Amino acid sequence: MDLGVCYYPEHWPQEMWADDARRMVELGLSWVRIGEFAWSRIEPAPGRFDWAWLDAAVETLAAAGLRIVMGTPTATPPRWLVAAHPDILAWDAEGRPRRFGSRRHYSFSSETYARESGRIVTALAQRYGEHPAVRAWQTDNEFGCHDTTLDYSPNAARRFRLWLEARYQTVEAMNAAWGAVFWSQDYRSFEGVNPPNLTVTEAHPGLRLDFHRFASDEVVRFNRAQSEILRRLSPGREITHNFMGFTTDFDHFAVAADVDFASWDSYPLGFLESFGSSEAEKRRYLRQGHPDICAFHHDLYRGVGRGRFWVMEQQPGPVNWARYNPAPLPGMVRTWTWEAFAHGAETVSYFRWRQVPFAQEQMHAGLNRPDNVLDRGGEEAAEVAREIAAIGPLPSPARAEVALIFSYEAVWRIDLQPHGATYRAMDRVFETYCALRRLGLDVDLVSPDQELEGYRLVIAPCLPFVEDAFVERLERCGAAALFGPRTGSRTQSGWIPANLPPGPLQKRLPLKVVRVESLRPGVESPVRLAGDPRPAEVPAEEAVSAETLSARLWREDLETDLAARACFEDGSPAWVEKDRWSYLAFWPAPDLLERILETVAAEADLRVSHMAEGVRLRRRGDLVFAFNFAPHRRGVPAPAGARFVLGGPRLEPGGLAAWRI
Ligand code: GAL
Numbered sequence: 001m002d003l004g005v006c007y008y009p010e011h012w013p014q015e016m017w018a019d020d021a022r023r024m025v026e027l028g029l030s031w032v033r034i035g036e037f038a039w040s041r042i043e044p045a046p047g048r049f050d051w052a053w054l055d056a057a058v059e060t061l062a063a064a065g066l067r068i069v070m071g072t073p074t075a076t077p078p079r080w081l082v083a084a085h086p087d088i089l090a091w092d093a094e095g096r097p098r099r100f101g102s103r104r105h106y107s108f109s110s111e112t113y114a115r116e117s118g119r120i121v122t123a124l125a126q127r128y129g130e131h132p133a134v135r136a137w138q139t140d141n142e143f144g145c146h147d148t149t150l151d152y153s154p155n156a157a158r159r160f161r162l163w164l165e166a167r168y169q170t171v172e173a174m175n176a177a178w179g180a181v182f183w184s185q186d187y188r189s190f191e192g193v194n195p196p197n198l199t200v201t202e203a204h205p206g207l208r209l210d211f212h213r214f215a216s217d218e219v220v221r222f223n224r225a226q227s228e229i230l231r232r233l234s235p236g237r238e239i240t241h242n243f244m245g246f247t248t249d250f251d252h253f254a255v256a257a258d259v260d261f262a263s264w265d266s267y268p269l270g271f272l273e274s275f276g277s278s279e280a281e282k283r284r285y286l287r288q289g290h291p292d293i294c295a296f297h298h299d300l301y302r303g304v305g306r307g308r309f310w311v312m313e314q315q316p317g318p319v320n321w322a323r324y325n326p327a328p329l330p331g332m333v334r335t336w337t338w339e340a341f342a343h344g345a346e347t348v349s350y351f352r353w354r355q356v357p358f359a360q361e362q363m364h365a366g367l368n369r370p371d372n373v374l375d376r377g378g379e380e381a382a383e384v385a386r387e388i389a390a391i392g393p394l395p396s397p398a399r400a401e402v403a404l405i406f407s408y409e410a411v412w413r414i415d416l417q418p419h420g421a422t423y424r425a426m427d428r429v430f431e432t433y434c435a436l437r438r439l440g441l442d443v444d445l446v447s448p449d450q451e452l453e454g455y456r457l458v459i460a461p462c463l464p465f466v467e468d469a470f471v472e473r474l475e476r477c478g479a480a481a482l483f484g485p486r487t488g489s490r491t492q493s494g495w496i497p498a499n500l501p502p503g504p505l506q507k508r509l510p511l512k513v514v515r516v517e518s519l520r521p522g523v524e525s526p527v528r529l530a531g532d533p534r535p536a537e538v539p540a541e542e543a544v545s546a547e548t549l550s551a552r553l554w555r556e557d558l559e560t561d562l563a564a565r566a567c568f569e570d571g572s573p574a575w576v577e578k579d580r581w582s583y584l585a586f587w588p589a590p591d592l593l594e595r596i597l598e599t600v601a602a603e604a605d606l607r608v609s610h611m612a613e614g615v616r617l618r619r620r621g622d623l624v625f626a627f628n629f630a631p632h633r634r635g636v637p638a639p640a641g642a643r644f645v646l647g648g649p650r651l652e653p654g655g656l657a658a659w660r661i
Helices: 014-027 052-063 079-084 111-128 154-168 171-178 205-233 252-256 268-274 279-284 293-304 332-342 376-391 408-416 425-438 468-477 503-507 540-545 590-603
Strands: 002-006 031-034 067-071 134-138 238-244 261-266 309-314 347-350 402-405 443-446 457-460 480-483 511-518 524-529 550-560 564-568 573-578 581-584 586-588 615-620 623-628 643-646 656-660
Touching (some): 014 376, 031 134, 052 067, 052 111, 154 205, 205 238, 205 252, 252 293, 293 443, 309 332, 332 347, 332 376, 332 656, 376 643, 408 425, 425 443, 457 590, 480 590, 524 586, 550 573
Parallel strands (some): 002 031, 067 134, 134 238, 238 261, 261 309, 309 347, 402 457, 457 480
Antiparallel strands (some): 511 550, 524 550, 564 573, 573 581, 643 656
C-alpha cells in the first residue's frame, strides 16, 4: 500500500521543486507521476529537445527518495506538430477535424501520429528508461476520455477498410455477415465502405458494430506500440495506463493485456454529478460520492489488471469539471483512499500536488492550495500514510465468490439498438453490482473471456452475445448462474439467433424469447414471486405504488415449459430456472432485483447480510472494512468484541472502520 501524487514541475518555478519533493516525502508519499502532458516543453520545436528542465526535475524528485511514474506525453501533441501535420487530428461525427487547444485531439489511426508518438516515446525512454528512480511508465492519458475513441477522419476510414478486409477476406462475406442486402446496402468493394456517420438515418448496425470494434482495436494498437518501445528501452520497469471511469468506448481488458497492471482515475463527486445518478442520490451523497461507484471501478480494474490495479488519480477536494462541484466531507479523501486499498489497490496517487492558479483546471483542488499551504486533502493523505505505517502490509485480496460479467462489446451492442432509449448495458451491470453490495457481498467484475473456476455465483445482467465457450466454462465451474434479459439475443454478427434468444443458453435453459418490449421510465409492470402471498389480482396501481416487485424498462414473452419462479400479472413466466441457472424475462426494479439476488445467492450457499442504507463492506484477507456513505451516523456491522484496526463501532458520515476476523 503506497501513496503517490501527480506533479507538474513544468507548471512551477524550479526553485519550488526541491521543497515540493521534500514535503511529498514528509507527507508519506512515495510515488510521483510526471510528464504526461509536457511535450511542448520537452520538444519545443521539431527535433529540438530541451531535456535540462526534465533532467533537473527527475534528479530533484529522485534525490528526495521518490519513485517516478513517467507519463508519455502523447495525449497532447503540441501546436507545431499539429500545424506541420494536420492529418494527425481526429474528426468528430459531424465530419469536422478536432481543433488544437485542449487535449486528446489526435487520431489513433494517423500513421503520421503513430510515427510521431513512437518518436517521442523512444526519446523519453532512451533518456530515462534506465534511470534508477523511474520505476514505472504510464502510456498516454485516459484513452477515450472526452469522447475521443471513435474517429471519423480519412485516416480512420482508410484503416477501417483494411481492418474489414482482414476480418472478412471478401466483400461478399462482409455483406453476408451484416445482412447488407437490407435497404440496398450491399458493397462491391471494401473501398466503398465509409465510417457510419453523416447518414440520413441510422446506419447499418453491422457496419456500426464493426466500426466500434475497429476503433477499440486502434486504441489497443496505439497503446501496444508504446508498450513495446518502453519494454525494450526500459527493462524491468512496470507499464500501466490510467483508464477513466465510465469510459466504455474501447475494450479496457484488451488494452490492459499489454501493460503490467491497470490504473484508473477516481473522482467520486465528479462521477456522482456526471453519470446516471438520480437527483435524490446527488443530493444525498453530495459530499461522499455514490456508495458503489468507486467500489465498482476498483473491482472492474482489478479484473482488467489481472488482479493488479492502482488509483492513478484520486480526487483530493472539489474538482472543476462536473456541472456542480461540491467539496468532499472532511475525512472523505481518507475514506476514499482506504476504500481503494480495501478493494486491493496497490497504490493511491492523488491528483494533484498543488492547485494551479492558471488554465483550464485552476478551480481544481490539489493536496496543497495555490499559496502552497497544505489543504485538507493533503492532511488526510498524511493521516492515511500514518495509518498504513501503523497497520502494516495487508493480505492480498482473495477472489470474490460472486462473478459479475461485464463486456465492453456488450455495451456497444446495446447502444447500437437500445430499443428503449434509457436501456444501457453498463447501467444494468452497475445496478446489479449495487444490489449485490447492499447484500454485503464482495464482487469480482469479470470479462466473459475470463476463467470462472472458483466462483459460486455467476451473474450476466446484460450479455447479448454469448459464446459457446463461455457456456462451457460456466458449466465446468459448477456455479449457480443468473442471466438478465437480452442475454444471448444476438449472434456474433449481430443477428437474432436462428433458434431465438437466449441462443446458446437454450442447451441448458429450454426457453425461447418470442417477443420483447421496452417500457418508458415510469411505466412498471407488476411481477409476482412464486410463494409471494399477494394475490395475483392485486390492482395494478397498488402493485406499482408498492415500489417493489415490478418490471421496469424491459419485458419479454417466453415460450417455455420451465417452472416459473416469478410471473407477470397475466400469469406468464417472468423468471424461470433449471438446475440453478435462471433467466429473467424483464428488468427488475431495485428492490425486486435485490430479492432475486438474495434467492440465487442462497442457492449458491452464500451468506448475505442486508446493509444499512449507505453502508458497504469489503473484505481483504482477515480484515473487514466498513464504509458509511450515508449523511448520517451508522452502527458498524461488526461482531461483538471485534478488534478494530481502524475506527470503532460507530461510523460517522463518510467514515470507515476495519476489524480483523
Ligand atoms: C482526469 C485527467 C487529469 C485531470 C483530471 C481533473 O480525467 O486525467 O489530467 O484533467 O481529470 O480531474
